[in-house]
Amino acid sequence: MQVIYGDQDNTKVKRDSGVGLGNFDGLHIGHMTLINTLINESKKLGIDSVVYTFSKHPENILRKKLNTPIITTTKKKIELLQNTGLDYLYFDDFDEAFSRMKPEDFIKDILFNKLKVKLAVTGFDYRFGYKGQGDVRLLKGAGEEYGFGVIVVPPVKIDEHVISSTSIRQSVTKGNIEKANRFLGRHFSISGTVTKGRRVGNTIGFPTANISYYDKIILPHTGVYITSTLVENKIYNSVTSIG
Ligand SMILES: Cc1cc2nc3c(=O)[nH]c(=O)nc-3n(C[C@H](O)[C@H](O)[C@H](O)COP(=O)(O)O)c2cc1C
Ligand SMILES: Nc1ncnc2c1ncn2[C@@H]1O[C@H](COP(=O)(O)OP(=O)(O)O)[C@@H](O)[C@H]1O
Structure with missing residues (x-):
């Protein structure tokens, strides 16, 4: 291509x-x-x-x-x-x-x-x-x-609903990621750069990464999500806090 x-x-x-x-x-x-x-x-x-x-x-x-x-x-x-x-x-x-x-x-x-x-x-x-x-x-x-x-x-x-980018945006904003995933036909994801944070997670045994993202992208509703994280070709099970 x-x-x-x-x-x-x-x-x-x-x-x-x-x-x-x-x-x-x-x-x-x-x-x-x-x-x-x-x-x-x-x-x-x-x-x-x-x-x-x-x-x-x-x-x-x-x-x-x-x-x-x-x-x-x-x-x-x-x-x-x-x-x-x-x-x-x-x-x-x-x-x-x-x-x-x-x-x-x-x-x-x-x-x-x-x-x-x-x-x-x-x-x-x-x-x-x-x-x-x-x-x-x-x-x-x-x-x-x-x-x-x-x-x-x-x-x-x-399910009788016409798939549209508007409805996906609404689902993501409300935190209904399962619905967004069904409409997308893949998992919703965000890409960004790892930046240095307060390193609090490290002290309790969980490595943490702060992600700085492109400011025009849509973010899920404030909350904690079960996620997978891809860093340098390796996938980690993770938990992501938005907000
Ligand atoms: C030559 C051209 C002129 C356009 N002018 C306008 C416009 O004046 N106002 C507007 O809201 N969208 C305008 N659009 C955007 C279209 O309405 C539409 O959003 C875009 O072509 C993508 O189509 P889609 O929304 O069905 O994906 C224009 C698109 C093209 C190709
Ligand atoms: N659910 C759908 N079924 C068939 N075509 C679609 C669907 N959603 C969008 N399209 C078509 O895909 C193209 C891009 O649409 P766009 O306006 O960017 O997406 P959306 O309607 O999701 O915002 C347009 O030609 C549009 O008519």
């Missing part, structure tokens, strides 16, 4: 491509269903598969005060998609100027000219372009005009 950063790299995708569209924060079961569909259908067509996403969550750019804490950092997204068979992970730079792009221009300039789209894969509720004016209907119409196919993935649910 090749990672492309839109702000640094103006190289175009070399071959015709299948493009998966969305923010994909969390890379939950719904997202992975979409991405697997993208990879499989692109293979069938003999084209490259590309996930086109943003390095910063649009909500955090457009509604600065309404901070959306993120579930997966860029680094984590790369890690999770690394061995899926995806050809390109494309992080574009979302800023105010970009947000004003009309859906029709996004299709023409980015999907068609830049990514040489032959297939677009989105979820049922995908919206794009200025103020979210574009939807799957518009995308399908443009597909007929420009000659690309569109696959719309129906809502992936667990």
